[in-house]
Amino acid sequence: MSKPRVAIFDFACCEGCQLQIVNLEEEILDLINLVDVVEWREAMSEQSSEYDIAVIEGSITRPEDETRLKTIRSRAKVVIALGACAAIGGVNKMKNNFDLEEVKQCVYGKDATMPHLNTAMTKAVGEVVPVDVCIPGCPIDRKEFGAVIRALLLDKKPPIPDYPVCVECKANENICRYEYNEICLGPIIRAGCGARCPTNKFRCFGCRGYVDNPNVQAAAEVMEKYGLTVEDLKQKMILFGSKQGYTL
Amino acid sequence: MCECCNGQTDIYLPQMATITKRKMLTDTEVYMHLEMDCGQDLAYQPGQFVEVSLAGIGEAPISISSSPTQKGLELVVRNVGSLTRAIHKLQPGDKLGIRGPYGATYPIEEAKGRNLVFICGGIGLVPQRSFIRYALDHRGNYGKIIVLIGTKTYSMRLFCDEIALWHKRTDMKVLETIDEAHEQWHGNVGVVTTLIPKIENELAGSLVLVCGPPIMYKFVLISLADAHVSKENIYVNLERRMKCGVGKCGHCQINDKYVCQDGPVFRFSELALVPEAI
């Protein structure tokens, strides 16, 4: 059986998720044993228009990117949205909270009208083309990336959790950030990161997006129990939660 | 568990079995005949299930469709997820892991001398077939055998050849229906409950055995209540996520019952205080 061909593409992002793949270190050799990487701008110069699995990093922020993404989708059997930007739009979606012209003016000033700086509302990959697997996170968890790739090669459902971060946070025997009166988004955010932030004594920032059915209304009411306000909560939800369909 | 494996003490360790026959029954259901590699038949009874596993992919509970009166083990697997998709790719000669059999059986003793009415919806026919075949193989032990089969569409009907043979038998009665009309289908159209009035006279004193999708139970049980069938005379076969099969993992629990141990076959009257059942 020939090895599946993998191509890795990036759109609007910091490329930090690709870096996590590079950071697989020895395991990257295991990965290369299983797949042929035919295009990966960050790590090699070759390009290809023939691939089985397309790994997409970054959010879609320009009309021409939509066209490019649709071409990739038409060529690939499997499309993986890699990282918060691709999976949920990521921090780039904060832009969608404002008027687009205002955003351009704010960022580019007098150059805002130059054609190459054209910009549109930010979209997650799945808002432009069908996505087979989302590997969320900012950045992704490389162990999870490995497990997803192995699952796909075995034609198995990728092991992306559908429960909140609290499960992993409790398993790590952390003290709940709410006991320090911090607003942690863990109870409404999808696990899979190993509760990386709370384990390092930061609140959950919500980079993996919401669980399937987050109790956002409860989150609002629970704030009171900690002397916090819904406004406080809303603030925390802007970074990764902007325009994600669950609003207060 | 087969005789020779009885000394085996790890309840989670599957025994290997080989697929000896395989046939697609529909686009989504594969039939498989298996034989245990140890050479002995599983000691199972109608109504029980096995945990089927494919190492690396996973494990899932699958009802046994064959009768212990026949050689080997027959399963029908619907393609609904990773594991079942992988099972669908297997061919004769390929191997599967098997644990079990597990669970409560159909009331084969209590049913002796009684009329049996099987009400089957969709793949609910699969486990029911085990008892139907068992009863046919012990024909003298049972009264009338009536089988009602409801299927959503024409192409989803299971065991068509076997059912054709059942139709020809004079010692059983089979009524079929499909939910959606089809040009090649000349029989009843409508849900399985529409067949119940046709056999209403046979219901008194019969044991009624029901198996089908979750939504079917509600309607069938209402119809049976309307027909004055007592809950003591109804058996249902419930589907839950019997992850471990041995009453530990908690996934199949409905109120205080473990479907993998107390079921999957339940006398309906025993579910009176089990609101999560139906």
Added chain:
Amino acid sequence: MSVRKFTSQQFDEFVSAMLKTGRPVIAPQAKDDRFAFGPLSSPADLRLDYDVTILPPKKYVLPQVEPLLEFEVFGPYQSVYEGKPMILLGVHPYDLAAILQTDELFRQGYYDKHYMDRRKQITIIALDVVRPSINVFASSMGTATISKGYDILLTVLKDGSILADAATDKGQELLRLAGASAPASEADLKARKAVWDYNAAGLNKHVLLCKPSFLPKLLEQHYNHPVWEEKARLCYSCGSCNMVCPTCYCFDVQDQVDWNLKNGQRARCWDGCLLEHFAVVAGNHNFRKERSARFRHRLYRKGKYVPAKIGGEIACVGCGRCITACTAKIANPVDVYNRLIQDTQLG
């Protein structure tokens, strides 16, 4: 063997002797602002004065991830047993009560060799509670003190000395490792009794308004009580109450495959009935879809379903961990049970 009495220095020597056996000694230690069971490296890290650990010692009896089988992809399989001899030091009575319940659940019916094999290699040194935690209600549940299930029972007396009572051969053998100690006097035993008497009533930050043995009957009457919906409205379905519970033992089973795609492991890992997808079957039908149904299920398991399997003992031991862990502050079993008691017609 009679009860031995240690000064705290002598007890440290005993702990050092245990550490020298090479067997891991798992004991409560400080973790940030709280306590956690972990491998002990020095007697100085041992905190006999801990109030409660974030996770119960269950994690050593039923690990969060426990390999059951090794396999080649598509079979065959081989059983894996990873348990090793271990000393579990400083287990509070309520946590020990929970372990004894779990023992019974994995023993009965289909004997779970994975659990039992690991369990048999664990020596348990129980410890009477020195300092009640903020949410403990073990006194309400009858688990504030314990008289069975341990190999040694430790009690810290008011003067700081420590009594050690070996109840099994394993315990006596371990106690022989100790250097200097004295036999406990009548007065010491009286002082120990005073600790027990105090704890039997004093570990009770939330007071259950009925005897625990009444809970199955109570729950029988209130399946459709409004409290389930009222509380569960704020439930995140985050499973925190399950994760920190010493008596929760539900698990999921998953296959992991190595990078060579040839070898792998089948492992069980903790699961929780509060999580949304716990009762989902193939084809995505969810048999416990409502938050309130899942919320109710946990409290029925604790107060009715599990007790029916283990001879009546209530499967909530009053450790109070779920109360602390629940971000929405709805998990307190006493709150719910007391609410039901108030709405119960007696007689």
